[in-house]
Amino acid sequence: xxxxxxxxxxxxxYKGEQKVSFPQHDTQNVMLLFxxxxxxKTSFLNxxxxxxxxxxxxxxxxxxxxxxxxxxxxxxxxxxxxxxxxKFSDGDKGYELRRRxxxxxxxxxxxxxADFEESISLRIDGEAKSGxxxxxxxxxVVPEEISRFFLFDGELLQEYENLLVEGSEQGDKIKKHIEQxxxxxxxxxxRDEFSGLLKDARRVQxxxxxxxxxxxxxxxxxxxxxxxxxxxxxxxxxxxxxxxxVQMKVxxxxxxxxxxxxxxxxxxxLEGLSSERKATExxxxxxxxxxxxxxxxxxxxxxxxxxxxxxxxxxxxxxSLHNVASEKAVLNSKIQTLQKSLDDPTCPTCxxxxxxxxxxxxxxxxxxxxxxEELSIVNPEEIRTLNEKIDKLSKIxxxxxxxxxxxxxxxxRKLQVQLIRVxxxxxxxxEEIREYDTDHIMRQREKRDRLxxxxxxxxxxxxxxxxxxxKNTKEQDxxxxxxxxxxxxxxxxxSIRVNLYQDLESIxxxxxxQLRDSLREEVEHYATAAFSELTTEKTYSGLQINQNYGLxxxxxxxxxxxxxxxxxxxxxxxxxxDGLNRTARKAGPVVMDTPLGRLDPKHRGNVxxxxxxxxxxxxxxxxxxxxxxxxxxxxxxxxxGVRYRxxxxxxxxxxxxxxx
Amino acid sequence: xDEPSRIGLTTxxxxxxxxxxxxxxxxxxxxxxxxxxxxxxxxxxxxGVKKEAIPLPLNDKSIPxxxxxxxxxxxxxYTSVENSGLVPDGVPIYEFIERLAEQGVQEFYQVYxxxxxxxxxxxxxx
Numbered sequence: 001x002x003x004x005x006x007x008x009x010x011x012x013x014y015k016g017e018q019k020v021s022f023p024q025h026d027t028q029n030v031m032l033l034f035x036x037x038x039x040x041k042t043s044f045l046n047x048x049x050x051x052x053x054x055x056x057x058x059x060x061x062x063x064x065x066x067x068x069x070x071x072x073x074x075x076x077x078x079x080x081x082x083x084x085x086x087k088f089s090d091g092d093k094g095y096e097l098r099r100r101x102x103x104x105x106x107x108x109x110x111x112x113x114a115d116f117e118e119s120i121s122l123r124i125d126g127e128a129k130s131g132x133x134x135x136x137x138x139x140x141v142v143p144e145e146i147s148r149f150f151l152f153d154g155e156l157l158q159e160y161e162n163l164l165v166e167g168s169e170q171g172d173k174i175k176k177h178i179e180q181x182x183x184x185x186x187x188x189x190x191r192d193e194f195s196g197l198l199k200d201a202r203r204v205q206x207x208x209x210x211x212x213x214x215x216x217x218x219x220x221x222x223x224x225x226x227x228x229x230x231x232x233x234x235x236x237x238x239x240x241x242x243x244x245x246v247q248m249k250v251x252x253x254x255x256x257x258x259x260x261x262x263x264x265x266x267x268x269x270l271e272g273l274s275s276e277r278k279a280t281e282x283x284x285x286x287x288x289x290x291x292x293x294x295x296x297x298x299x300x301x302x303x304x305x306x307x308x309x310x311x312x313x314x315x316x317x318x319x320s321l322h323n324v325a326s327e328k329a330v331l332n333s334k335i336q337t338l339q340k341s342l343d344d345p346t347c348p349t350c351x352x353x354x355x356x357x358x359x360x361x362x363x364x365x366x367x368x369x370x371x372x373e374e375l376s377i378v379n380p381e382e383i384r385t386l387n388e389k390i391d392k393l394s395k396i397x398x399x400x401x402x403x404x405x406x407x408x409x410x411x412x413r414k415l416q417v418q419l420i421r422v423x424x425x426x427x428x429x430x431e432e433i434r435e436y437d438t439d440h441i442m443r444q445r446e447k448r449d450r451l452x453x454x455x456x457x458x459x460x461x462x463x464x465x466x467x468x469x470x471k472n473t474k475e476q477d478x479x480x481x482x483x484x485x486x487x488x489x490x491x492x493x494x495s496i497r498v499n500l501y502q503d504l505e506s507i508x509x510x511x512x513x514q515l516r517d518s519l520r521e522e523v524e525h526y527a528t529a530a531f532s533e534l535t536t537e538k539t540y541s542g543l544q545i546n547q548n549y550g551l552x553x554x555x556x557x558x559x560x561x562x563x564x565x566x567x568x569x570x571x572x573x574x575x576x577x578d579g580l581n582r583t584a585r586k587a588g589p590v591v592m593d594t595p596l597g598r599l600d601p602k603h604r605g606n607v608x609x610x611x612x613x614x615x616x617x618x619x620x621x622x623x624x625x626x627x628x629x630x631x632x633x634x635x636x637x638x639x640x641g642v643r644y645r646x647x648x649x650x651x652x653x654x655x656x657x658x659x660x
Numbered sequence: 661x662d663e664p665s666r667i668g669l670t671t672x673x674x675x676x677x678x679x680x681x682x683x684x685x686x687x688x689x690x691x692x693x694x695x696x697x698x699x700x701x702x703x704x705x706x707x708g709v710k711k712e713a714i715p716l717p718l719n720d721k722s723i724p725x726x727x728x729x730x731x732x733x734x735x736x737x738y739t740s741v742e743n744s745g746l747v748p749d750g751v752p753i754y755e756f757i758e759r760l761a762e763q764g765v766q767e768f769y770q771v772y773x774x775x776x777x778x779x780x781x782x783x784x785x786x
Binding site: 289298300302303310392393 | 684685686692693694695699700702703705706707709710734735736737738739740743744780781783784785
């Protein structure tokens with residue numbers, strides 16, 4: 001299949017009619033459509049998907065309602081119609097497919113899908129095809145099952161990592177898509193149809209057995225098992241429905257939470273800052289208490305500074321008075337001794353009388369000493385007063401209150417600065433999340449946790465129920481075989497039919513396994529070939545596929561690499577897409593939206609060199625961060641057939657322009 | 661010289677002291693250390709002595725609501741002021757203490773009104 005032209009009318013941001021021609025040259029087979037984020041690259045991919053299949057996909061691969069597909073500007077102006085016309089060829093046949101929706105006449109303001117009317121037309125080589133077979137024609141050329149791999153959203157590349165996780169729900173979903181693309185459903189449907197036929201045949205066999213006395217017991221057992229099986233199957237259906245319902249709710253919450261991730265982070269930050277504020281305030285309160293406590297006795301510290309020298313003077317004065325008093329006592333004692341000599345002039349040693357001529361110097365000395373003694377005046381009252389003052393002033397104690405108050409004030413200042421900083425940050429954060437109901441976000445997180453637990457319970461129930469069905473079926477098979485082999489049942493038409501369907505179901509089951517194995521081998525082969533072209537690490541020997549089509553990198557020693565970078569994941573995912581594309585069909589275009597997002601320049605270079613060989617036509621929807629129009633294009637410039645650019649007209653309107 | 665047994669502040673300065681205490685203390689009902697009149701009164705006197713202030717007599721009658729034995733139970737303030745060499749002749753020591761307190765509290769109030777805090781750096785800088 002080769003795309004020729006797409007005409008878009010009022011689809012998403014593309015207001016009015018906009019036409020894009022795809023490259024037709026064999027080697028200049030790459031089309032580049034540049035567009036910044038939010039300008040309409042994914043809408044372009046969706047336009048093509050909707051044109052082919054009447055389906056545009058949003059997040060979680062959910063269908064976007066028609067009302068959201070019609071360009072808002074056009075709808076505001078009253079034009080509620082939109083259409084996509086695709087021209088393409090397959091072999092030597094030319095196709096013109098046109099899908100259109102418009103508001104139903106009686107609806108004034110559409111609110112739901114049912115308020116629109118969809119029409120589709122297809123011309124093959126100019127000949128109009130009737131509506132009921134258009135879908136068949138499309139599916140012959142571009143089966144919807146493989147659309148995931150040729151209409152490819154690069155932003156979903158990381159989902160492919162889930163294929164490596166056993167039991168991952170998303171991995172299971174992707175695996176189903178892969179098997180659909182690879183044609184496994186044909187066999188699965190075959191097996192399921194034979195299962196249905198077998199079930200009917202068993203019922204008929206049981207009815208026949210009822211008529212036979214020997215087999216009546218088996219017939220009864222078979223009936224009971226049939227009732228149990230129907231009941232278990234209904235339970236399983238119900239559980240699967242519940243599971244999908246709960247999963248949808250989880251997805252919705254995830255979307256909501258993803259949009260508010262920044263808010264949640266800020267909320268956590270806000271809570272941290274609030275705690276910091278509380279702690280700072282509490283520290284400040286303690287410091288204020290300490291400050292008041294110090295102020296109570298600070299007056300003593302102030303006085304202490306002035307009193308200390310005074311106290312020293314007073315103590316010196318007192319000491320000096322004490323000295324004078326001591327000296328006076330000494331003088332008195334000397335005077336008394338000398339006076340004694342005068343009163344009794346006998347030498348205390350030799351007991352002889354002291355001569356008169358020697359008495360005069362003693363008298364003179366006494367006079368000198370008395371004069372000295374008279375000069376040493378000691379006022380005991382003064383000493384008492386001094387003692388009292390010294391006692392009182394000594395009571396003034398300093399515990400360094402002043403120094404501690406200054407230290408305290410310094411700490412308070414620092415904490416106040418900290419408080420202002422925290423308050424400013426709090427104000428800013430509160431302003432940033434003011435519009436969000438953060439409590440609601442927290443409630444949603446809790447709700448999500450509950451739903452995930454519910455999912456796990458449901459998964460367990462589904463497993464139990466599937467086990468019951470398997471066991472039941474085995475028992476039914478056993479009884480059917482017993483009936484078939486019994487004398488009464490042997491050769492009966494119903495028994496022959498049961499045996500036949502049992503064999504056919506078993507053949508289909510084994511075929512599914514065989515086909516899966518061979519497809520996996522083929523995907524692994526192609527993916528490894530692509531990977532060796534794309535990777536910059538030459539020590540890798542290839543890729544290894546698992547039961548879920550998950551790919552692991554293998555080194556030259558045959559060891560599986562446990563950890564890989566985001567870039568490596570993207571290369572592996574691209575290799576898988578290429579492997580699947582080549583396994584699923586032999587020719588056709590590939591449309592890739594943002595495929596190079598997480599790659600370094602070297603890998604990007606390798607991918608850009610490889611992409612033109614990936615399909616007959618390669619349509620890349622990229623932003624300039626992925627491919628630099630001046631630098632990156634050089635390596636594959638000769639392969640570019642045509643370039644377009646999405647120009648922004650307004651927030652709700654974009655235009656596709658051809659660029660040089 | 662007769663010393664008064666009670667001293668205080670003028671009505672205006674007394675009101676200022678009350679206001680100051682209200683600002684410096686935690687709100688009513690909140691736990692924490694609380695300052696009382698005596699605390700700031702003594703601090704005002706001590707700071708007056710430190711800066712060797714010689715305040716003028718009060719321009720109004722004081723309300724003598726502080727008992728000297730409670731304000732200065734050990735006579736420490738008395739002795740400090742007495743030996744400061746600041747007291748003019750003939751002025752009873754506690755009257756001079758009252759003048760120092762009056763002037764000191766007024767200064768506390770003024771600076772607090774202006775800056776929202778007491779200039780501890782000035783008071784306690786060594």
